[in-house]
Amino acid sequence: MTTLSDTLFQSTLGSIYSGELPPGAEVNEAVLAERFGVSRGPVREAVRRLQGIGLVSREPYMRAMVVSLSPGEVRELFEMREALEGMACRLAALRMSDADLDRFAADLESARLARQDAGPHAPAPSDFDFHERIIVASGNGRIAATLCGDLYHLLRVYRRRSGAVRERSDEAHAEHWQILRALRARDGELAESLMRAHVARASRQVTQRLREMDGA
Amino acid sequence: MTTLSDTLFQSTLGSIYSGELPPGAEVNEAVLAERFGVSRGPVREAVRRLQGIGLVSREPYMRAMVVSLSPGEVRELFEMREALEGMACRLAALRMSDADLDRFAADLESARLARQDAGPHAPAPSDFDFHERIIVASGNGRIAATLCGDLYHLLRVYRRRSGAVRERSDEAHAEHWQILRALRARDGELAESLMRAHVARASRQVTQRLREMDGA
DNA sequence: TTCTGCCAAAGTGTCAACACAATGACCGTT
DNA sequence: AACGGTCATTGTGTTGACACTTTGGCAGAA
Structure with a gap:
């Protein structure tokens, strides 16, 4: 069984790999939700997982961004x-x-x-x-x-x-x-x-x- | 600024450290939500973060458990x-x-x-x-x-x-x-x-x- | 008695709406 | 013209309800 947030996690990972979301790009929950035709809940979880593996940086109430490594x-x-x-x-x-x-x-x-x-x-x-x-x-x-x-x-x-x-x-x-x-x-x-x-x-x-x- | 999920993450971490949630214990979203007087959303995020650092294991639709290391x-x-x-x-x-x-x-x-x-x-x-x-x-x-x-x-x-x-x-x-x-x-x-x-x-x-x- | 299939209960996944914080533009003041 | 405060806009945090899956027990057949 695969959940929506799993799918979103993989897809967004792909977007980052392909350069569609380059380092420094903003990650907007609502935009992603609409693109994939789901609500913001699963998107949030996917973004949190990306944050967990260090690919996305985020602070409370701030826009999430793809990390840009020095x-x-x-x-x-x-x-x-x-x-x-x-x-x-x-x-x-x-x-x-x-x-x-x-x-x-x-x-x-x-x-x-x-x-x-x-x-x-x-x-x-x-x-x-x-x-x-x-x-x-x-x-x-x-x-x-x-x-x-x-x-x-x-x-x-x-x-x-x-x-x-x-x-x-x-x-x-x-x-x-x-x-x-x-x-x-x-x-x-x-x-x-x-x-x-x-x-x-x-x-x-x-x-x-x-x-x-x-x-x- | 500190969000509810942050607080829940820390509190649950504390429960695991103290042994209140020993290895193998079930982590029930609804129970945690009621104990802290919040809805299930922030609890879900906190549990996902615990999963992210490897303290909780979880499969889709399965109850989450505190990891029990061999x-x-x-x-x-x-x-x-x-x-x-x-x-x-x-x-x-x-x-x-x-x-x-x-x-x-x-x-x-x-x-x-x-x-x-x-x-x-x-x-x-x-x-x-x-x-x-x-x-x-x-x-x-x-x-x-x-x-x-x-x-x-x-x-x-x-x-x-x-x-x-x-x-x-x-x-x-x-x-x-x-x-x-x-x-x-x-x-x-x-x-x-x-x-x-x-x-x-x-x-x-x-x-x-x-x-x-x-x-x- | 034991096994199989069904069913209710419990728990997780998802959604849409509301509440709150941050950003940036606009306006009045100096 | 430059500066500082105010306010709408944008986006995230949170909520409660609904849909789906799993689980455990119960009834009936072998």
Whole structure:
């Protein structure tokens, strides 16, 4: 069973992702209610949920707005991701089965081949799949929910904004294999370090892009 | 300005902390609404916020319940806290000013003296103060909000439940000084390791207590 | 006795209207 | 012309009623 507020939550999330509601845009309950042909009640709940995951900021009696992250806040986001995804990687090294790791390796290689065939302009779902696989395999549902939920939502908006997605795909792939080797060696310490470095590099790229955009 | 749903959120949080609403208890919108003399609307929002921070679980059309964490989920909580608080400690080592560190050391010592004077049965706010100070000093508002908000709320319920608060106060104090020394040495790496070990020890104590309680 | 299907009770989801706070324009004063 | 106060407008907070879903018990059949 899915309620109206669920639907509205998803739809509004989509509007934010697509840029239809860019950072800083006002979120008017009545407007949303009319657009979707429902009353304001479910809209309120959806907006509150968006506020809960940090995508919308709101004060009592003030208009709600799509959050507009400063470069510093983007940095904070990546620091948090670095900590959590590093820990997830360490846990995965201890908890993934050998069979899981073999399947993982096979999927990683076939994803690379598929991307190569499709050319450089195809959508690249494989990057997040790599991270998501490890996160889920960590066996820590709470970390997974945070990384794949709140943080992912926010980072997704700013990755799109900065266009910093494609660039590093070759280096990223090499780093992914390095991490995978650490997982297979059951070296949690190393796997954590590698993942943290990997995330930190992505962070540097995005923040640099944002600075350039600010300057331009 | 504070709205009704804000008030209800805080009050219900208090009811959960105090044990009046223990883990597993049903959260009935109409009952809460009548108790506080308001309509169901603000109650719904408050319950949704509690759901948002993970203190209440809810499915459409199902009664809401105060979450009842399994020992495994408590472990997950501590793993996440270890990762985040470790990172916060590393950042604090890089970002705290010398003056901050001096004040911090003085406060830590005076808190110990106060606790010694008050005897072993006085409330011990100093433990969390230590952690909170470092977390805030990390300069990462997002990590701070997570640790001092969501995670703290949940851990607080289970620390109370397990009664594992007082026990380690002497060891904990020694570990706190060790961490402080690392901060003053500006050794982020070491500070992070020490904090992670410190949290991990607390985790082991709480999970062991919970197991004992389960057995008894 | 046990199982199945139905029914009433309880509880949540949704709605439309009303109450209150904030914003911005208008007007009189200095 | 610039400043400060007043008021309509806009939008959020709150309410009570109605619609829908779930739940638990009851009656009847196997």
